[in-house]
Amino acid sequence: MNKRSGIKSKKRILDAAMKVFAEYGYAKANMRVIAKASDISIGGLYLYFKNKEDLYLTLMKSRMGDFAGKTMESVKDINDPAKALGIFIAMSLNYAKKHKELILVQGREHGFAFGLEMKRKFFRKQRGLIENIIRQGIQSGTFKKVDVQKTARIIFSVIRGFVLSIVVEPDSLFSPEECSNLILNGLIRRNNK
Amino acid sequence: MNKRSGIKSKKRILDAAMKVFAEYGYAKANMRVIAKASDISIGGLYLYFKNKEDLYLTLMKSRMGDFAGKTMESVKDINDPAKALGIFIAMSLNYAKKHKELILVQGREHGFAFGLEMKRKFFRKQRGLIENIIRQGIQSGTFKKVDVQKTARIIFSVIRGFVLSIVVEPDSLFSPEECSNLILNGLIRRNNK
DNA sequence: TTTATGCCTGAACGCTTGTTCATGTGAACT
DNA sequence: AGTTCACATGAACAAGCGTTCAGGCATAAA
Structure with missing residues (x-):
């Protein structure tokens, strides 16, 4: 499951994060769940966003x-x-x-x-x-x-x-x-x- | 600093908890801070409230x-x-x-x-x-x-x-x-x- | 004095969290 | 073929959390 477009990954993460944040709120949403929902690894998230706050704000x-x-x-x-x-x-x-x-x-x-x-x-x-x-x-x-x-x-x-x-x-x-x-x-x- | 009225302690906790919750929100407020603000020990909180949620709801x-x-x-x-x-x-x-x-x-x-x-x-x-x-x-x-x-x-x-x-x-x-x-x-x- | 009772303590436990990093992988170019 | 580079992995780390519990202290009753 390697080699995917960076842009698409970023978009996928944002879409998934929206759902997760909507369900749990910022504090209770955790990077592991967002990662799973985005179909990417935990570390992968940090390729596109500096940290959790950056992801949320973006x-x-x-x-x-x-x-x-x-x-x-x-x-x-x-x-x-x-x-x-x-x-x-x-x-x-x-x-x-x-x-x-x-x-x-x-x-x-x-x-x-x-x-x-x-x-x-x-x-x-x-x-x-x-x-x-x-x-x-x-x-x-x-x-x-x-x-x-x-x-x-x-x-x-x-x-x-x-x-x-x-x-x-x-x-x-x-x-x-x-x-x-x-x-x-x-x-x-x-x-x- | 022992021997205090249970009723007064409970009230003190509620008042302090209000301030802490107001400043941090539920998720980010933690029992240690609430305890300190209430001038009681962590364990003391659990004498009056079943858990964090119970405290908040009350x-x-x-x-x-x-x-x-x-x-x-x-x-x-x-x-x-x-x-x-x-x-x-x-x-x-x-x-x-x-x-x-x-x-x-x-x-x-x-x-x-x-x-x-x-x-x-x-x-x-x-x-x-x-x-x-x-x-x-x-x-x-x-x-x-x-x-x-x-x-x-x-x-x-x-x-x-x-x-x-x-x-x-x-x-x-x-x-x-x-x-x-x-x-x-x-x-x-x-x-x- | 001994016992009982109510109030209180905080180290310790188990778990979750955000974040890092050494490592892997495949496509494109030389 | 080798090299490079962008994309990706997840175990490991450190810090924080809620909660428990074995024990301590002061007052009241026996």
Whole structure:
């Protein structure tokens, strides 16, 4: 079982590591299991990654990049701010639901010092997107004159909370439509209906 | 340094364990450090707790009980549903901010199989509270006729997301007032202002 | 004083972990 | 054919972990 492409091996390791990390979390996942899942030897892992932390960080960086890219792309050409917000929310929730693995791994390592900066960067980026949508909405008169940053934080919190629910209570999720609807229109009844 | 009250020792261990778990997370926290922080021997720990898991679970159960009790008490006598929701949100956010330790520990162990049921129970209880408020709001005509359960989930998600932010980005929190305002009134502008 | 009881100790055990390194192997080039 | 080089191996090492247990000490009861 010798002689394989280095690139393929690296990819195989990353894919396998994702599954293992998702199942056990960083601390409990061990290199032997990852090696076996990658169909490579323990020593082989260290050919491609400096150590366990390097493997984890490389993995998270690449997967979070995908995530951010997808959501970003989904709103860039929408002009109606209400619609843009709805689509952003829908994209985020659906992507999260479809890629539970990533959430699981992330969910298990929230407090870790390493990787924290990476997460913050990701979150800031996502929040920036929401801020832009809100700003446009205010400018066009569609939205109220709210505090852009704080409102973006609240909306982002809903998404983040949803994502967390996937880990803890996968059975009690809500739909993107209802979520957008509540945020856009609020809970209090007005005029007629 | 002998002869101490068993009850006091147990309490001392729990308090110390909270700090250690908060700093290191479950997996990385070790019994030696907890023992030292509790001013007791390693063996001493095992007089009060069957093992590490038992210690962790006992700790979480008691602290989450407090948390739930406080928020519950804060809304039980409020009749105006909008106000009740606002207070519940404010209580939750403020309590979370004030007791970051608990959040930290929880935040670090989200995926763990053990303790998951306990968390679910807690979450269901909290969500039930929100549902009741919404139901009252609809009945009294203050709120729209929304889907009670799903709306409660969304609102609870905001709170959960906020709580998560405490761990990841303590500098980008939002105020309870703005949060309630967005949920109650929505983002879209109406009529005049 | 002897015995019993409750609280406490920490060396020692067995196991798991991340990481290293001497060694092996096959394909490509000379 | 020999040489080189990238890819791969897994036993071995050192460190850390949770847990146990034979024993110690102080107070209360006999």
